[in-house]
Structures are given as C-alpha cells and as structure tokens.
Amino acid sequence: MTSLQPAYIKMRRSLLIIELFILAFSIWAIFVNPKLQESPFMLWQTALFALVFISFILFFPVNFSLRHRRIYVILSVLSVIIAEYYEFISFALYCTFFLKGCFLLPRKEIITIAILFLIVISLSYISRVSSIIQYSQQIDLKLYLIPSRLITGYILSYSINCIFVLLLGNVWAEEQKSREKADRLTKQVETLAVDLERNRIARDIHDTLGHSLTSLDVQIELAQRVQATEPVRAQQAIDLAKKLSSQALDNVRQALGTMKRSNFDLTEAINALAEQNHPFQVIVDVRFPQLSLQSSYQLYCIIQESITNIQKHAQADRVTIESRIVVGVAAQNENRGTILEICDNGNGFDLDRPHTGFGLRNMKERVQCLGGEFHLNSNIGQGTQIKIFLPS
Template sequence: MIKNKNLLFALKILLLIILFLSALYFENAYRQRLIGLIVIFVLFLVNNISKYFLKDHNKLFLLFFLDILLIYMMESNSRLLINYFFHSFYIITFLEASLILPLKKGLIVGIITVIISMIKYGYLIYYKFNLSNVSQMVFFLTVNILILVIAAFAQHTKEEKEKKDVLYKKLLDTHKKLKEYTDELNRLSVIEERNRIARDIHDTLGHDMTALIMQLQMADHYSRSDLVKSAEMLNSSLKTARDSLSKIREVVETLRGKETSPELAIKTLADEFSKKTGSKIELKIEGEILKNHNINRAVYHILQEGMTNALRHGNASRIWIRLAYSNEDIKFSIRDNGQGALVLIEGFGLKGIRERVEAFGGKVEYRSQDGFIIDGFIPLETNSENLEGSLL
C-alpha cells in the first residue's frame, strides 16, 4: 500500500514537470517571465510535496487553495489566453482533492477550482467571441464537472467502504469479546453448577448419613437388650441407606423427580428426620408459600442443613423451626437445645446455607444462645423479575 502511494506521488510529480516543460515550449518565455514561471512552478512543486507528508485534512484543505492560486499565477504570466498545459494543472488539483480530502471539502475545492479555471475562458470569449471558443468553454466545463462528479462518487464510495471496514472490524472485535464473555459465562456456569451439586450432595448425604449413624448406634444399643427392636432399627437403617443412594444418584445425574408441594416437602423432611434420629422437631409455617421452585428448593436445603447441623455438631434433642412468608420476604429461624458453639467456625454446611441465602440477596446470622440459632431472610422483591435465574 505504501509502495503504491509513493509510486503514484512520483508519477504525479513527473507528470507536472512534463506538463510544465511542455507549457514553456509553447510560451517562448525569456528572462524575467521565464524566471517568474519557474519560481511559481517550484513553489507549486514544494506545496505538492508538503501535501504528501501532511495528514491533517484542515491543513491540506488550505494547501489546495494555495495550489489553485499558484496555477492561476502561472496562467496569468502566460502569453497565451489559454495554455492547455497549465490548464491541465486544475484538473490534477481538483481530482487529487476529491480523492484525498473528505467528500464535503473535496467538493468545495473542486467547485472553486472549476470556477477559477473558467476565468481564462471568460477572457477568451470576451476578446474572441465565436462559436468555436464558446464550444471549447462548454466542453471544458462539461469535462471538468464530469470529472468532479466521478471523483466525488469515487470518494463517497471510498468513505462508505472505510465506514464498512471500521464497522466490520468493530463487529469482529465485538464478536471476539462476546465469545470471550460466553466462554467465561460457560466457565462460571460450570463452576456454579459444580458448587450447587456439591451443596446438594453435602446436604442430602450429610443429612441422611447423620440419621443413618444415629439409627445404627441405636441398633447397636438395642442389640444387647432387645433383638427385635435392634432388627427394626437395622431395617430402618437399610431403608435410609437405600434412600440416600437414590437421592445421590438424582443429584449426580441432575435429575429432578416428581414435584410435590413445598409445604408437604418441608413437613416430610422434618417428620422423616425426627423418626430417623429420635429428635423432636417443632415446625411452624406462617403465611402462604409462594410458587417459586428455586427459592423453595433453597429453603428446603437450608432447613435440611440446619437440622443436620443441630444434631451432628450440637447433639440437640429438640429443634424449633419457624418459616414466615410475606409479600416482601421469607423469614426463617432454626433453633435447637444443643451445646451451641463457643467459637463459630463456618464449615461446609453453614457456608452452603450462607451461599444459598446470599444468592437471592438475603442475609443469614448464626449465634450461640441456649443452643444454636440460625436466623435469616430472603427478600422477594429483588427476585420477582428473575425467579428462575438465581443460584440454587
């Protein structure tokens, strides 16, 4: 591209020199007039060389007007009414302006160049009015206008192509960024899904394994005094193990089983946990449970982990659960009579509860007071427009 530009510039300078020498041949200029023409032409060449190195369109715009002035000065020093070699400089000038300058500025330079070039024809018709000279003027004017229109159209096409190239480049950059964002979103989605599955496995497996251990301990205890009761506990343990295996398979395969009502699912969770562990659970649900699978699923796992934590780490025998539904939020409280915690360290279970709550813009608080207490809420207003898009 640069080589082509240099070649065109060299050809233009060579053409100007040939045209000037040809004009001088017909001028028969001597001494002062010859020196004047040469000085003006040298200035014209210097101005053209300056244009080659300039990038600022405003400065180029001014230099083209200087070109027109110098050409007119050369014509004014000609002994002929019209020297067509000098006159051809006008065509080269407005053609170059139309191709280099923006469309509007190129048209301005072109129109002014055509007008200035017609001054000499005006003198010609004034001094020698005849059909031949009028025809020459009309022909030259028509050719100039035609060249100007073609050059303007070429510049318009060039600018449109440049705009399309810029838009295409932006489109490619946007596409590249979009692909990067998509890849990053896919990566984050995979991480979120892994975390969700990890929490579900922990909640399900931890909950059921805690119940299973309690049942096996009770079976071991009754094995020394009541074999029938011990066998019942072993059978119950076997059922718990099978249920756990079934739940784990559902989580790993990310399959959802038959949907039940949220209230029934929570009550069943509390009843089964109470039966399997022997702990007494008091469940209180206030308000109307909303139909939002994601939030209901999160609440389910929060209660599941809360009960498991009370038994596993607090050795609690009683657990009080309160759920309060309103139009603004869901408040939950899980309280037990266990040993509490002198120093609170969030393990995987408590961390999972916090992640589930904060995923919906809620807050949760842990404290030790006559046992262990988990208090929190999930706002509903911030999740009303995106009920299905939250992290589970």
C-alpha cells in the same frame, strides 16, 4: 501471538480479491496506455511494481508485533505513492492498504500516518503538476490547466477518500472486535454455567446424602454398641439403618428428578422431614406463598441441611421451623416476601471462629441464588437461629 480470528479471515479474503483485481486492472491499463507503451522501462517497472504489490497483498501481519505491523502499513502505503508517481497503480489500492491498517494499528497511529502521507503525496503531486498540465494540454483537457485547481482538487479528493476509508475501516474493525468480545463473553458464560451446575450438583449431593448418611451412621454406631447387651434395641437400630439407606436412595432420585417434577409440595416435604427419627423434637409451623419449583426445592434443601447440622453438632432437644408471609408497607420501606426461621436450643457456637465444611456455605449460596438474605445468630450455650428472607 494469537491465532487469526474467523472474522479477520473473512475480511482478509474479501480484501484479497479486491486488491488482486485492482492490481490486474492496473497492469492491463499500462499495456493499453499509449504514453506508457513508449517508455523503454515500462516492462521492468511493471514487473517490479507487480512483485512488490503482490508481496504486500498476500502478506497480512495480523499476528505479528506492533512494530512489524507499523512497518508493513507504512511501506505498503509508501509503495502505492511511489507507484502512483509513475502512473502505475490505481489509487484504490491505497485505500485498501489503509483499510487493513485500521485492523493492524491503533486508531491514533493510523490517523497520524494518514496525515503524514497526506503531506507527502501532496508534495509529490505539486512537484509534477506541470507535467500533468502538459499531458492535459495534449489531450485537450483545458478545464484542468489551472495549477491551483489541480492541486486543490487532488488534495481534496485524497482527503475525502482517506477520511472515508479511515471511518469505514474503524467501523469495520470495531464491529469485528465487538463480535470477538461477544464470542469471548459467550464462552465465559458457558464456562460459568458449567461451574454453577457443578456447584449445584455438589450441594445437592451434600445436602441430600449428607443428612441420610449421618442418621445412618448414628444408627449403625448404636447397633454396634448395644448388640451384646441389648440385642432387641440393636435389631431396631439395624432396621432403622436399612430404612435410612432406602431413604438415601430416594433422596438421590429426588435430587436428580426434582427439576422435572411439577408437583413438589414444600409444606408436605418439610412435615415428612420433621417426622423422621431424630434425637430431638421438630415443631413445624410454616406458611408459604405460591413459590416456583426451584425456590421450593432450594428452601427444602436449606431446611434439610439445617437439621443435619443440628443433629451433628448442636445436641439440641427441640427444633422449630417457622415461616410467615410479609405483606410489606411501602411507606415504611418494607419488602414483600417470606421469612423462614430455623431455631434450636442446642450448644450454639462462636460466630467469630472459622468453620470448616460445606453446610453453612451451601445454605448461603442457595439463598443468594434465590435473591434472598441469609442471617445467622448463635451464642455458646444459647442455641442457633437461622433467618432467611426471600422477596416475592
């Protein structure tokens, strides 16, 4: 069972007020009707019907099983037909019960029930049409003394009211369902946004700190290895380690503050990255069109992650970072955009073997966020090439 939705609670309150008003009006009509006042059973009939209808009005099994909801709709509508036979209740209550049925049962079921009760209530009316004629004669309503007209008018009136209620109920129910679906989608979007933000933060931490901490680890390891035999070189490694630790702090601040900056220069940032102390030569030849801050920062993180991976695994002595702007030719189905290539002459690796770690996955996710294409080509002993296309 599910909890009652706010939309249903609002609908329930509105129907509750309408139904209680109809019931109160029906009880009042009994006591002002001279014909009913003559009946000795009027008092206990009124009490019995009032008790039955109050039970159906106050009880609304929206959280119950389909079988219980089906029984509720059938019994509530049947009680109105019986009460209407004894001229107790207004036909409007019949409509409100059918309206609630539109929320409780599938559309086909409520339409089927409406058709079945059309037959039942028509037979009930036909069985007492003679008494209605006699009563009409007493109050001189000669216009309604023709049985066929009475029966046709009653059935037609019932059908029109029933169709109207069913249409109104279905429209109302569909509207409430659409609102609930929109609420669920909103919550799903919020959850997805939170997950995406968590992944973005994880990528930023990995890409920014990972590069600096890898370099820092290399320099500390070098200082430990040569501190006894080459103290000068060991001191240089320690000084560089201190510089790298400061750079790691700057990278963290940059990752947290980039989204608030409006002056991030991608070309300048790539050149600064290339000038850092690497065990390989970095050749930069880049040209970029006017990019958004988000696109510039994502490309920078991709390049940074590539250099970190090369430093960890490739054992390369040369890395090239190149980009070019593609103008695009419509006749040849070429897209406009930017092509970025990062190549090294290192060990390379087998693309068919599974790889652990976040590096390549993070780069692919960043490219996907920008709506671009990511291509990786590598062979053992022949280096690695990363090619990225970003549409403009």
